[in-house]
Amino acid sequence: MTDSLSPNTQAILLLTAPLIVGRAAGTERPLTSAQYGRLAARLRDMGRTPGDFLTEGTDALLQECASIVEGEQMRRLLARGFLLSQAVERWSQRAIWVMSRADPAYPRRLKKQLGTAAPPVLYGCGEPGLLDAGGLAVVGSRNVDDALIAYTEAVGRLAADSRRAIVSGGARGVDEASMRGAITHGGKAIGVVADTLAKAALKADYRDSLREQRLVLVSPYDPSAGFNVSHAMQRNKLIYALSDAALVVNADVDKGGTWAGAKEQLDHLNFVRVYVRQAGERSPGLEALRSSGADLWPEPRTPEEFVAALAVAPAPRRAPSQPELTL
Secondary structure (H helix, E strand, C coil): CCCCCCHHHHHHHHHHCCCCECCECCCCCCCCHHHHHHHHHHHHHHCCCHHHHHCCCCHHHHHHCCCCCCHHHHHHHHCCHHHHHHHHHHHHHCCCEEEECCCCCCCHHHHHHHHHHCCCEEEEEECHHHHHCCCEEEECCCCCCHHHHHHHHHHHHHHHHCCCCEEECCCCCHHHHHHHHHHCCCCCEEEECCCCHHHHCCCHHHHHHHHCCCEEEEECCCCCCCCCHHHHHHHHHHHHHCCCEEEECCCECCEHHHHHHHHHHHHHHCCCEEEECCCCCCCHHHHHHHHCCCEECCCCCCHHHHHHHHHCCCCCCCCCCCCCCCC
């Protein structure tokens, strides 16, 4: 079942993935993203690839990488071939694909914006080509009133009319409302989920748009992994990195993932222009983000105005980009 995966992707999965099968993961702790990033840099410097770990006579290569990861840990991780084959079969049964940073289809936006912090592996369901389409990131709280749900759905519908995708987190509340507004109106959406991709991919609301290749659900975490606060916080980077601009519909001051993700963009990362909702009832959270550098969403009414709002997103105010990632 692993024949469809490149040797590089097989090796990266063996080294970094928990390989959850059923209710349990493997007993060996996989490499963290930071560890793999250092290992990938070493391999690149040596002119080697992760797939070289799967060939005969890898002792010398393991020894050369021992300062990054202890050789015995690497051997144990690379020996999980049977567990990997079980996991791949399970993913295939659920129409879930997997790609690594070494694959040509891996989103260039993530490599450009995140550099060596780009997830080593992405799991997904739906059309992977959408991941480089850009669009408007829409973020907000899970618990919102009907007025904000209606407002957010309208933003999604306008995105569909504008032939621009919605990028969101797929969570209850603002996330789902923005994606629903887009896909039920014939548009496209990218959902970066942090809670059990395998379950999200089976939602009846997503079935048609997944089949019609108007929706992609993606996660850097094992498809069977449940909700984790840390995962939810970390996926914020991916939502912003995959978009052209971002709209914060609501947020609580100094509380929750929406606030943390927006503040991280405004104070440190600056991947895209961050807007805050202007229409409707104001909130202390949105006012605080405005004071931190967010712009007022111009509340476009036509596709032309919507596209213009995305087009004015500034170039990231960051250090020069790193060399193109290949591993």
